[in-house]
Amino acid sequence: MTKLADSFQRPLNYLRISVTDRCNLRCIYCMPAEGISLASHEDILRYEEIHLVAQAAAELGITKLRLTGGEPLVRARLTDLVSLLAKIPGIDDISMTTNGLLLERHAMELKKAGLQRVNISLDSLRKERFRKITRVGKLGDVLRGIEAAKEAGLNPVKINMVVMRGINDDEVKHFALLTIRDGWNVRFIEFMPFTEGGKKNNHLVPVAEVMQQIETLGKLEPHIPGGGGPARYYRFHGATGTIGFISPLTDCFCKECNRLRLTADGKLRPCLFSDEEIDLRGPLRQGATAEDIKLLIRQAASCKPERHKLAAGVTCERFMAQIGG
Numbered sequence: 001m002t003k004l005a006d007s008f009q010r011p012l013n014y015l016r017i018s019v020t021d022r023c024n025l026r027c028i029y030c031m032p033a034e035g036i037s038l039a040s041h042e043d044i045l046r047y048e049e050i051h052l053v054a055q056a057a058a059e060l061g062i063t064k065l066r067l068t069g070g071e072p073l074v075r076a077r078l079t080d081l082v083s084l085l086a087k088i089p090g091i092d093d094i095s096m097t098t099n100g101l102l103l104e105r106h107a108m109e110l111k112k113a114g115l116q117r118v119n120i121s122l123d124s125l126r127k128e129r130f131r132k133i134t135r136v137g138k139l140g141d142v143l144r145g146i147e148a149a150k151e152a153g154l155n156p157v158k159i160n161m162v163v164m165r166g167i168n169d170d171e172v173k174h175f176a177l178l179t180i181r182d183g184w185n186v187r188f189i190e191f192m193p194f195t196e197g198g199k200k201n202n203h204l205v206p207v208a209e210v211m212q213q214i215e216t217l218g219k220l221e222p223h224i225p226g227g228g229g230p231a232r233y234y235r236f237h238g239a240t241g242t243i244g245f246i247s248p249l250t251d252c253f254c255k256e257c258n259r260l261r262l263t264a265d266g267k268l269r270p271c272l273f274s275d276e277e278i279d280l281r282g283p284l285r286q287g288a289t290a291e292d293i294k295l296l297i298r299q300a301a302s303c304k305p306e307r308h309k310l311a312a313g314v315t316c317e318r319f320m321a322q323i324g325g
C-alpha cells in the first residue's frame, strides 16, 4: 500500500492525539480565565476508538504518536491508552506534551506502559510569574514533574517555553544557561495569535531576536538530533543540553510538516491553523471498519493546505486546548 502523503508530496508519519480538552491550568496564551466550553463526556473518543484510529494510521505509515490535550494527564487511566498504543505494529515512538503538574505521580507507570519521552511546557522559573501566566499553577509541581520524568527515563525531557514580550522574555538567557548547567533541552516557541483575543494582545517575540539574546552568552553550534519536526536545534560548545527554536510566524515551518492531528472529540485536523476537519467519531460509532478509517485518514491528508495563513492574520475558531497543540 502506498504510504501516506499529502497533495504536496510531504510524507506524513506523525499523528498528534489529543486525549482531552480539559486542563488543570488556564495559561493566558491558550485559553480565557473562565476556561473554554468543554465537549461532553460522550463526545470524547474512548480509548478503544483512539486505538482503532492509531492502528489504521500505523497501517498507512504513521510511526510516531504524541499524546496531548488539554492536559493529557487529567484523563483517567492514561497509562491504559499508552499500553494499547505501544503494542501497535509499526509505531516506534510514543511521546507526550504535558504541563508536568501530574508527572511526579505518573512518570514511572507511563514509562513502564511504553511512553518514551515527554515535552514539558514551562514559561517561567519565577514562582509568582509562573502563577500569573498559568493563572493557577504552582511552579514546584512542574519542577518535581521534570525530575520525575528524568528519573523515569522519559528522555530526552524537553522544556517548551513560549516567549512573550513584556511577560517572560527577560528569562530567555536563564533558560538557555540551564542547557549548560543542568543539561536541560529547551525549545523557545513563538507566541501564536491563535484566536481574536491573541491577535489583539500580541506578545510575539521573533525567534531571530530570541537567538540574538542567547548568542550574547556564547556562540551557538548547529545540532542535528534527527527525527524531523519544526524545531531547529543548536547547542553551546560543550553543553550537554540543546536549544531549539520553533518559529511558526516568522519562518514558516510548513515545508517540513509531517503530521495530522486527532482532536479529543474525534475530528482529524490536517493543519493546526486551519478549521477544516474530517469527522471520525460519527463513522466510528456507526461501525466503520479499519479500511473505512484509512480512507478518511487519506482524505484528511489530501486536504492538508500547503502552508498556514497565520501571518496574514487568519485565526482559528477553536482554542489550542480544544485542538491539541
Ligand code: SAM
Residues within 6 Å of the ligand: 023, 029, 030, 068, 069, 070, 071, 072, 097, 098, 099, 119, 120, 121, 160, 162, 189, 190, 191, 192, 193, 194, 198, 320, 321, 324, 325
Ligand atoms: N497541556 C499541555 C501543555 O501545556 O504542554 C499540552 C497541550 S498545550 C495546548 C501544547 C503546547 O501548546 C504547549 O507547549 C503550549 O505552550 C503551546 N501553546 C498553547 N497556546 C499557544 C500559543 N498561543 N502560542 C504558542 N504556543 C502555545
Ligand code: SF4
Residues within 6 Å of the ligand: 023, 024, 025, 026, 027, 030, 031, 069, 070, 071, 099, 121, 320, 321
Ligand atoms: Fe492547559 Fe497546556 Fe493550554 Fe496551559 S497550554 S492551558 S497547560 S492546555
